[in-house]
Amino acid sequence: MAIGSASLVSDFALIIGIATAFGILARQTKQPTLVAYIAAGLLLGPVGMNLISETELTAFFSELGLVFLLFLIGLEIELDDLGTLLKPITLIGLTQMAIVAGSGTIGAYILGYDMITSLFIGAAMMFSSTALVVKLLADKNETSSLPGRLDIGILLIQDVIVVLLLAVISLGNGSVLSLSLEFLQVLVIIILLSGVSIIAGTYIIPRIIEQVDDTPHTLFIHGLAWAFLLITIVQQFDISIEIGAFVAGLGLGQLPYSNELQERVRPLTDLFMAIFFVNFGLNISAGYLGEVIVPGLVLSGFIIVIKFLSLFILIDRAKFTPETSFIASINMTQISEFGLILASLAYTEGFIGESIIALLSVIAITTMGLSSYLIRYNRTIHNEIEHLLALFDSEEKQDMDLPTQTDHALIIGYNNTVDRILPRLKETFDDITVVDKDADNSTRLSRMDIRYIYGDFKHGEMKNAAGLRSASFVLSFAEDKSVNKAILDTKTDNKTIFIRAGSIEDGLEYYEDGADFVYLRNILASEQLDRYLSTYFDDRETFKQQVTADIETIRRDAE
């Protein structure tokens, strides 16, 4: 009865409790939660009160955290979306990583670290944080802006590099030749597996899923099984298991259900990653912290400047406007959680000493803490120094036109009524998005000339994916009251919102919150029936004539 054992429960209660408290504090001060989790680990571990140490279960959960994180990142990559920006992004992304890694290595070397260690420090600092940037941009509704897309694209390139680096480091020590051969082998396997996974996700898995009446629950379990299957496969080749999860996610990311799957996996990832970072803090010993704090701060300042400048110059040279270059670069000035993950892996493999983990933690906390403010106030900062940026402006620089989703019609829930009103909506709106959580409708919807997202609208990220904020017409068939409330929260004067209510009380509440039209199926129907009944008792023949039109449409619908 392990859970019943006092120490395990209280350890977990402490870890999660302190992490939550710090997380809430971070949220209040607009800081990323990651910083809070590491701080919680520091407080509970040898640096602080020395209350708990890593246990087998926390270590296992940390491992699961990485697996789920990479799975999630794989799921989030939609190959189609990369399209237009792929070329500039790949070039910018790779060059910037090289510049940052190079400068970082030199910086660390100057501070007195040996060459190998400096290389690892440089490599660990070259990534920017996907979790942080995407999260904050989504909060500001900037993920679909041009700078937002550039950033997310560059982060995706970095994610791919992370996967490769993880593979390299897990190969361990060896001669350069054998290492390169092994790396080549790993690379081939990863590419092959990704291909298999994507083909399976695009062609085979949808066929299988079509055969059953799947619920989100079973899809979730099948998704996990797929991830675990690929984990087992990569493990046969001695490749680190996170990569299997990533490749599995990549395949399933091509499914129409990927958004739903992401939302299911996310809470698990949140939990396990919180434990991962607390665990990270737990592993830093007090002695090192004092030793690394000064070089940590120096490197933080240095890397923020390098990251910003390198990215700004690169994007600027790709002929984007100074504003776009500026915003896109200022968003990316932090180091990534992957830096920490790489460092802990490198430590396990014996490449670097324990103190480097502490050093990188200091850098992570500092740069992430600072950059969350930089992202939050990116436009304000831009406006302050706009006159300086004018120096970079020229005629030939312009932002490319991106297909953005604005002024579209958004429909939550799919049914016959939607079929009936679609033609009329198409006359007015160029873009129509339908979000539906019934897997049975997916084949049909994905064939229609609309944008279709499979998933439950109550999930937070789904609202961004569907462009709720920028839609100019919203029609909701959602049964969940909180969903409708959230839709009404985005009400503006030039947005029209129609909502189907479950009860009269709910309906009136929706009106109070600004709905333009609320309808209750049963009320509209009984009003009509009342009218018919009066006619019936008045004159049966008139009644029969009246309902003929109805009956004809019903028969047509039934076809």
Added chain:
Amino acid sequence: MTTLMTTLTVIFITASITLFLFDRLDHPIIPAYLLAGLIAGRFIDSAQLFELSQLGIAFLVFVFGMRTEPERIYSELKEGTETTLTQIIGVGGIVFIIAYLYSNDPRNSLYLATFAAMSSSLIGTELTRSEDRADVLHQRLSESIHFTQDLVAIAATIALTTTPFTIEAVLRNWGIGLVLILIALTFRTLLFDDIIGLTRGSRELIVLTGLTILLSFLAIVTVTDTPVLVIGSFAAGIAVAKFPENLEMIDTMGSLKDFFAAIFFVTLGALATIPSPLAVIIALCLIGVTALVKPAITAVILSLRGYDMRTAYLTGLNLDQMSEFSLIIGIQAFLLEIIHPAVFQGLIISSIVTMTLTAYTSRFAEPIYDYLSEHNILNTPDSQLMEKTEIPASLNEHTILIGFDVQGKNIAEKLKELGEPFIIVDNDPERVSEAMEHHTYYVFGDIMANETWEKLHLDDARLIISTIPLEKTSQTILDHATDQDVILRSYDQETAERLLDAGALYVSVPRFLSGERLSEQLDKILTNPEYKATLREQSEQNLEQYLDNEVF
């Protein structure tokens, strides 16, 4: 890669395969997991899964607690307590006596009695619930019986996992449970809103907050040396059971629950290994009791309480499976070595069988009923029915209104206004007494049963209106109607077309009627944006009027 990771791989891949197969057959998922466990058990060491599967129990009960808003406890208990308690005592009593006579072992007998008496709420609701769920009496009844059973099961879990098993110790643990629930309620009233407010809608922090609450309650219980898991998790659930804040919490905790509960159910299956002959006998007995005796006893109790035979029978049939709470009690008792391994194995096997079987019985409930009543196996003596009103023989050209739900009430009002005579037919005792208060003619009974029709003066009737959107009911009505006009109701156009072909004069499809109306309004608004304000004002007023008129 740790061995635990390998184990999880085996678990999820096996579960995925069994789930896929069960899904194709429209079977519930829990037996799919148990079966996966039976298979995977040969390849994995289930001992290392205990910790993770305990988390599964914690999340299952936690999420159940979250749905247990105190307001809900009140309304469900009102409907379900009497029936549930009588049923539990009846079924449990019989099983206990038989098991005790056979084994002379009170404790194991008590466990068997508990396993037999409880039914699964997860599976019961999973099978009966669909998007357009009809407000059908027997479904509502079985839902509240399930819910009441779950509450009883929580009390039973505390008692049955108490060691040493003495009255003082059980009372003490129940006392601690009550105190915990009180703490939870206080937390819910005073602190929960503020804490959720602090997370500012961050789902990540909501996940962690939920976990903190769960783990804190578990930690409190640990100190008191009580069986921790179920009561701690339940109290933690109650602490956050506040609508609508609990929605996001249920949603995020949902995937944690799904993940760990899958591990839990598979582990259960893996523990069962190859059953001994005794286990098979126990399983057969449990299956017999669950699938036959329990539904029968429930049906008898309900019909004695005034429900018609058909409702009583269908409600009983909804309870013909084992409960996941029995599984929770079972695994804890097994790990504490309180129960005989054969009892535990019997529990697992009978759970797989009954949980799978119930998918079929719920699908074929109606044909089975028809068969039974045609062969006079189910007798419905008139004395058990509520008295009907004296319907004067002079009643002529009247309307028969089937279903006294919200729509039915609306129609009744209209008929009254038009001065048309009518008879209401419904099988819900509460609705019938409501009709009684309004001095209208009514017949208490199920429209699916022949004897109901005999009371309706059908030959003199002019029109039959039904508000019940079930195709089977509608077909029955059409079968009985002679030359009366029939107006029916259906969920979808396909059914409506069939009913029209079968002779209905008109079929009201709320989805269709409201859709027509919606596209009308949409067209107006898109063509002329000025209309927006007018529409809003008019339709809001309209709703308000409805709210005022809702009373019959």
